[in-house]
Amino acid sequence: MAGHSKWANIKHRKGRQDAKRGKVFSVLIRELTVAAKLGGGVPDDNPRLRTAIDKALSANMTKDTIERAVQRGAGGLEGENLEEVSFEGYGPGGIAVIVESMTDNNNRTVAEVRHAFTKSGGNLGTNGSVSYLFEKKGIITVSANQDTDQIMEISIEAGAEDLEINDDKTVTVSSAPEDFEHIKNALIEKEIEIDDSEISLIPETTIQADLDTSLKAYKLLEMLEDLDDTQNVTSNIEFAEGMMDQLD
Numbered sequence: 001m002a003g004h005s006k007w008a009n010i011k012h013r014k015g016r017q018d019a020k021r022g023k024v025f026s027v028l029i030r031e032l033t034v035a036a037k038l039g040g041g042v043p044d045d046n047p048r049l050r051t052a053i054d055k056a057l058s059a060n061m062t063k064d065t066i067e068r069a070v071q072r073g074a075g076g077l078e079g080e081n082l083e084e085v086s087f088e089g090y091g092p093g094g095i096a097v098i099v100e101s102m103t104d105n106n107n108r109t110v111a112e113v114r115h116a117f118t119k120s121g122g123n124l125g126t127n128g129s130v131s132y133l134f135e136k137k138g139i140i141t142v143s144a145n146q147d148t149d150q151i152m153e154i155s156i157e158a159g160a161e162d163l164e165i166n167d168d169k170t171v172t173v174s175s176a177p178e179d180f181e182h183i184k185n186a187l188i189e190k191e192i193e194i195d196d197s198e199i200s201l202i203p204e205t206t207i208q209a210d211l212d213t214s215l216k217a218y219k220l221l222e223m224l225e226d227l228d229d230t231q232n233v234t235s236n237i238e239f240a241e242g243m244m245d246q247l248d
Helices: 006-018 021-037 047-058 064-075 105-121 146-159 179-188 210-227
Strands: 085-089 095-102 134-142 163-164 171-175 194-203 230-235
Touching: 006 210, 021 047, 021 064, 021 095, 021 230, 047 064, 047 179, 047 194, 085 105, 095 105, 095 194, 095 210, 105 210, 134 179, 134 230, 146 171, 146 179, 171 179, 194 230, 210 230
Parallel strands: none
Antiparallel strands: 085 095, 095 230, 134 171, 134 194, 163 171
């Protein structure tokens, strides 16, 4: 199946975020806590929690830290009362941006997100203003140097919608959210090594930006990602070729 350039933006943003270990751990801990709060603390009965635990283990988080976060969410330990909130807006060049946050103080988070948009020449919008431009997809990244034909066969039989062989030889499998767990388990059962797996917002169409717009948009996305309450930032931009060479 043909690959899609829209994955490049996701991998680029995620790669930058993963480089910040402390930020990654705080994001993972919040996800563990909220997943346990909403669906219970038993991973076998809570697919979102299973995925969160897998990601935490992949990031080398200790089992004790994972267990404390799960217990806090399930009510076993006292902790901050987190809620999930999303923000939508437009950035430089009219790019659409969605910020997914977890916060114990919504007023603070709104103010911080609005400030980032305003400072970068964008506008914070209302709920629904850009979300129609995105769809939820299950995304599974399979490690390189494995049997690509086998990966494709297993994934397609389990319900995958699309596959892409990336430049680094990894394979990205996309699916409807309801098929995500089934595909992931099918790959694991065949001892296929998975690098990463999550349900993500994917832009249905993208905007190809020039170099100046790309640099401005990158700074906005960077500011949003660096906010303490941010879990994920998604946009529909296609960065200009050579943009990374222009960054400090």
